[in-house]
Amino acid sequence: MTPMQLSFCRGIHYITDKKIVTNEYGRNQFSEDGVQKDHHPKFKTAERLSEQYKVSPITIRRDAQVAGGINAIGLTSPEAKRDILAGRTHISRKRLRELSAVPEEEVRQTALKIEEGTFGKERPVPAEAHPVEKEFKKMADVFYSELRSLTGGGDTEALRAAFRSYISMVEDMLRQI
Secondary structure, three states, X not given: OOHHHHHHHHHHHHHHHOOOOEOOOOOEOEOOOOOEOOOOOOOXXXXXXXXXXXXXXXXXXXXXXXXXXXXXHHHHOHHHHHHHHHOOOOOOHHHHHHHOOOOHHHHHHHHHHHHHOOOOOOXXXXXXXXXXXXXXXXXXXXXXXHHHHHHOOOOHHHHHHHHHHHHHHHHHHHHHO
16 A cells, blocks of 8 residues: 555544534534543544554544545546545645645646646746846857767867857856846
8 A cells, every 4th residue: 555545544444433423402422532421432533543553643633634635636536536546646645634624626626737647747937037147048058069969979179169169158248247
């Protein structure tokens, strides 16, 4: 199993095992610690599962949030859910925990990006480069292209000429600035 699959399984186990039973007033019949008032089992659900899985109780609770996020995505796109669980999509557990409590539209957008294979590949748009920077980049690209073609042939004189030309162009650019 992948680590994400393990988290998902522990989370689903916790969600299905925790006791939430309401009384006639709509309140949980169990006390704040999850223990029924007239019955005192030794551990809360998260503590019991943490011993079983050899992780901390907080990990069990976080895994439940992760499972909630994965299930939310699965309702929109079963394919995206499969990609997450198979490890084909790299989405953080933190992001999955967030998705368990966000509006449905945000979950839909995330699922769509996972399906398209664009999730996590967004890059910030760079600021417009200065004209000198653009010119320098062009010059450097030409130089590196010449350098690659010359290094394989062993022609040291041509290599020296390429370096001299590059240095001359850099000096000209420096004077313009």
